[in-house]
Amino acid sequence: MGDGIAGIDALLRDRLLIMVNDRSAIEILPHVRAHTGGLVLTGADAPVRCKEIRNARGQTVVAMDHGSHTQTIATAEAPFGLRTRLGWRDLDLTDLNEVLDGQRDNKASFAVTPTCFIPADTTGDALVLRSAIGQANQLLREDTVVLLPCSWRWLRGVPLRQLVEQIRACRHPVALILQADGDPLERAGASDGLRQLCRSCPRLMLWRTDLAAFDAMAHGAMGAAIGASAVLRHGVAPRPDSGGGGHKPYPVVLIRRLLRYVRVTTLLDWFARLDPWICDCAVCNGASLARFTDRDHDVLAALQHTVRELYVLHDGLAATLPGYERVDWWRQKLADSAEHHRRLAAETELEVLYPRVLQYWRRSSPLPLPPAQHHRSHDQRRPS
Ligand SMILES: [Zn+2]
Incomplete structure (x- = not known):
């Protein structure tokens, strides 16, 4: 090779x-x-x-x-x-x-x-x-x-x-x-x-x-x-007969400013009395984020939009230096997302839950584990 x-x-x-x-x-x-x-x-x-x-x-x-x-x-x-x-x-x-x-x-x-x-x-x-x-x-x-x-x-x-x-x-x-x-x-x-x-x-x-x-x-x-x-988007427990597919996909859209995927039905609730958020990506071209239906064409367009938005986020990450600068960039994105959730709730007068995983990510980071060598000698010295 x-x-x-x-x-x-x-x-x-x-x-x-x-x-x-x-x-x-x-x-x-x-x-x-x-x-x-x-x-x-x-x-x-x-x-x-x-x-x-x-x-x-x-x-x-x-x-x-x-x-x-x-x-x-x-x-x-x-x-x-x-x-x-x-x-x-x-x-x-x-x-x-x-x-x-x-x-x-x-x-x-x-x-x-x-x-x-x-x-x-x-x-x-x-x-x-x-x-x-x-x-x-x-x-x-x-x-x-x-x-x-x-x-x-x-x-x-x-x-x-x-x-x-x-x-x-x-x-x-x-x-x-x-x-x-x-x-x-x-x-x-x-x-x-x-x-x-x-x-x-x-x-x-x-x-x-x-x-x-x-x-x-x-x-x-x-x-x-x-x-x-x-x-x-996560692992599944093994199923020997899993052929894949089966259930019909429904449109889920990445809302970049909220750092989360949202079902279109939820977007329609949010924007019932509010101008819907628009997106300027090459797929949406200024159109509403709540426009996607469950037709195949829209499910695909929602996916294409999501991929575009993932790479916009990734551009931001890749422009930072690994280490503190990158962590700071991410913490700022998380802080912004919390603020966008808060404003959305205020404007829609609806309860907009801040996802639990985003709450976890806003907490401070644990230290890396010490080198493996250290663990091994430590374990050996420990009385049984
Ligand atoms: Zn878009």
């Missing part, structure tokens, strides 16, 4: 990817920033679509996520696997290499491990996590990101320390997916834990996420992949 470790780090650093099903990829593509963005494709036709896009626009970064974590739970024996036409297949190291080569053969800019779901640890020794990282460290390649699809419970206490230790021990960059029923970062301690993780692990990306991407990158994450549809 031509790309060294430094090569893949430079490729991912400060990059905001959009995670999207292969069916919507072509319509999203023109709204993705070529130099600071890219796509992560999901869905059965991801490999075909990846090759198409990379043939047409070779400068666009494209990778794929096979979604093994949505189908099967990882074990220490088989942390990696893949659903094939012949059924489920556990992957040994040789198979894993073949799958990663297959992604590169389909012109993926970098390879992503098909890691199965890693639930909360019951053994206390993080056996499954260790096995995934241990096997990945045997891969003789420099073009790969190790995907860790984990329960949100890894973000607290001893499991958090183990997670930090394993991500630091990984010789590849790591992409973390957080799973919970609902928003994982609304769970007690989760948003603080994620900040500690990001501050402690310089080669970490947050995947299949929402605006948490910005909180993570402000706190040191190297990059992120934000889901285009609601189901791609």
Whole structure:
């Protein structure tokens, strides 16, 4: 492989990817920033679509996520696997290499491990996590990101320390997916834990996420992949028969000044007696943000608007220096969003709830965890 470790780090650093099903990829593509963005494709036709896009626009970064974590739970024996036409297949190291080569053969800019779901640890020794990282460290390649699809419970206490230790021990960059029923970062301690993780692990990306991407990158994450549809904005517990899709998408719009996604029905309530907010992005072109219906055309336009707005936010983040300056930028965005919520409530005379996760992000940040070495010697000295 031509790309060294430094090569893949430079490729991912400060990059905001959009995670999207292969069916919507072509319509999203023109709204993705070529130099600071890219796509992560999901869905059965991801490999075909990846090759198409990379043939047409070779400068666009494209990778794929096979979604093994949505189908099967990882074990220490088989942390990696893949659903094939012949059924489920556990992957040994040789198979894993073949799958990663297959992604590169389909012109993926970098390879992503098909890691199965890693639930909360019951053994206390993080056996499954260790096995995934241990096997990945045997891969003789420099073009790969190790995907860790984990329960949100890894973000607290001893499991958090183990997670930090394993991500630091990984010789590849790591992409973390957080799973919970609902928003994982609304769970007690989760948003603080994620900040500690990001501050402690310089080669970490947050995947299949929402605006948490910005909180993570402000706190040191190297990059992120934000889901285009609601189901791609956090991890899900594995369901062997999940075919994807099924329920009809409804339009959800990113309201950048509020730092949140809002359903159009809510926007219609807000703007019933008030001039609706307009948007100047290239998709909306000065039109109302409440105009989207649930017709396919509007659902797509709402998505395109959202991608545009994500990159406007990302431009702001990328213009700051990592560290204090970036944290300050994010804190100001959060303070502004609180003020916009307050004004909106005053103008509409409605109760406009300030989302819990934004409240959490407005709190001060925890310190990074000390180096792993320190923990180990500390643990050994502790009397039993
Ligand atoms: Zn717009």
